Amino acid sequence: MNLYTERHGLRKPIERTSKISKEVYTLLLNACQKYYKNLTHIFKLQQHCSFVNQPYIEFNRSQFENRMVIKIPVIFRDDYGRIVAPQDNDVYDQYALIDLIEYVAENIKDISEGWNNDRYRNYWDIRCLNTTEVFDHYQNEINEIFQESGLLFTLTSEKIIERITENTPLSPAIETQVQQIAEYGTRELMKDAIALYKTPNPAARQDSVEKIWDALERLKTNYTNLDKRGSATKVVNDMSNGKDEFITIFDAEFRALTDIGNSFRIRHHETNKIDITDNRHYDYFFNRCLSLIALAIQYLK
Known part of the structure; x- marks a missing residue:
C-alpha cells in the first residue's frame, strides 16, 4: 500500500x-531470523517432556550458529x-548477509507447530x-525490504539474489535468445557473463566484461568452415541483410x-593496458558489447 x-x-x-545500511541490515536480518524455525529439518533439537513422557522437537539455534561459522565465516x-545486526561504528560485510538470505531461501521448508495440548501446554x-510454500512469503518479505529501501537487489524464484540492472538492454527476451545460441562455447560464455553481471558484488563486473568480450571474439568464428576473418565478415553481412550502409556500421x-578489448584491461592484463576503476564504466562496456551480440545472434545460422 502506498502512503499518503x-x-x-x-x-x-x-x-x-547497492549499499545496505545498518538500518536495512537489521530489517533483513530480522526477516531471516523470523524464518529460522523453517530450517528445523536441518537443525533439530530433540527434547523430552518428562511430565507426559513424550518427545518433541525444537529449532537448534546453537547448532545453526555453529554451522554458520563454517558456511558464512565473515558475517x-x-x-x-551470535549472528546479530551491526551497531554504531561496527564494520560489516553486506555480502555475507546476502549469503545468509540465500542460505535460508535455499533450505526453507514448511513447518507445523503448536502446543501438545491446548489445555495444559x-x-x-x-x-x-516436506513442502516449501513458505518460500513465497519469505521471498516477498525480503523483496519488500529491498524495494522500500531502494536497494538494487531482488531475491529470485531460483532462490538467489541478483542485482537489479538499470539502463541496460539486458532483458528476459535477450536471455532467452542467449539460451538458444547453437554454438556451445559462445552460449556458455554469454550465460556466464550475464550471471556475473547480475551478481550483487561489484567485484564481479570485471569478470562479466571479460566473459562477454570472450564471447564476442568467439562469435566472430561462428562459421567454422571459414577462417576467422571470413567468418566475421559473414556475421556482419548477415546482420546487415547485405546492405552496404549497415555493413559499414556493424563492421x-x-x-x-x-580495440577496446585490446586497449583496456578487459581480456589482457599487461601493465600497458588501461585500468578501469569506475564500475559504471564496466556497465557501459558490458551493455555496449551486449547490444551488438544481442543483435548478431538473431542472424546466426
Missing part, C-alpha cells in the same frame, strides 16, 4: 543504491559468536513438512569493440 505522501507525489523519490557476530512442538562497431 507517495500517492500524492509529496515524497522525494527513493535513492536507488557480523557479537562477542558471543506441556511443550511447543515443531513438525517438519566499425566490431572493430571498435575489439
Whole structure:
C-alpha cells in the first residue's frame, strides 16, 4: 500500500543504491531470523517432556550458529559468536548477509507447530513438512525490504539474489535468445557473463566484461568452415541483410569493440593496458558489447 505522501507525489523519490545500511541490515536480518524455525529439518533439537513422557522437537539455534561459522565465516557476530545486526561504528560485510538470505531461501521448508495440548501446554512442538510454500512469503518479505529501501537487489524464484540492472538492454527476451545460441562455447560464455553481471558484488563486473568480450571474439568464428576473418565478415553481412550502409556500421562497431578489448584491461592484463576503476564504466562496456551480440545472434545460422 502506498502512503499518503507517495500517492500524492509529496515524497522525494527513493535513492536507488547497492549499499545496505545498518538500518536495512537489521530489517533483513530480522526477516531471516523470523524464518529460522523453517530450517528445523536441518537443525533439530530433540527434547523430552518428562511430565507426559513424550518427545518433541525444537529449532537448534546453537547448532545453526555453529554451522554458520563454517558456511558464512565473515558475517557480523557479537562477542558471543551470535549472528546479530551491526551497531554504531561496527564494520560489516553486506555480502555475507546476502549469503545468509540465500542460505535460508535455499533450505526453507514448511513447518507445523503448536502446543501438545491446548489445555495444559506441556511443550511447543515443531513438525517438519516436506513442502516449501513458505518460500513465497519469505521471498516477498525480503523483496519488500529491498524495494522500500531502494536497494538494487531482488531475491529470485531460483532462490538467489541478483542485482537489479538499470539502463541496460539486458532483458528476459535477450536471455532467452542467449539460451538458444547453437554454438556451445559462445552460449556458455554469454550465460556466464550475464550471471556475473547480475551478481550483487561489484567485484564481479570485471569478470562479466571479460566473459562477454570472450564471447564476442568467439562469435566472430561462428562459421567454422571459414577462417576467422571470413567468418566475421559473414556475421556482419548477415546482420546487415547485405546492405552496404549497415555493413559499414556493424563492421566499425566490431572493430571498435575489439580495440577496446585490446586497449583496456578487459581480456589482457599487461601493465600497458588501461585500468578501469569506475564500475559504471564496466556497465557501459558490458551493455555496449551486449547490444551488438544481442543483435548478431538473431542472424546466426
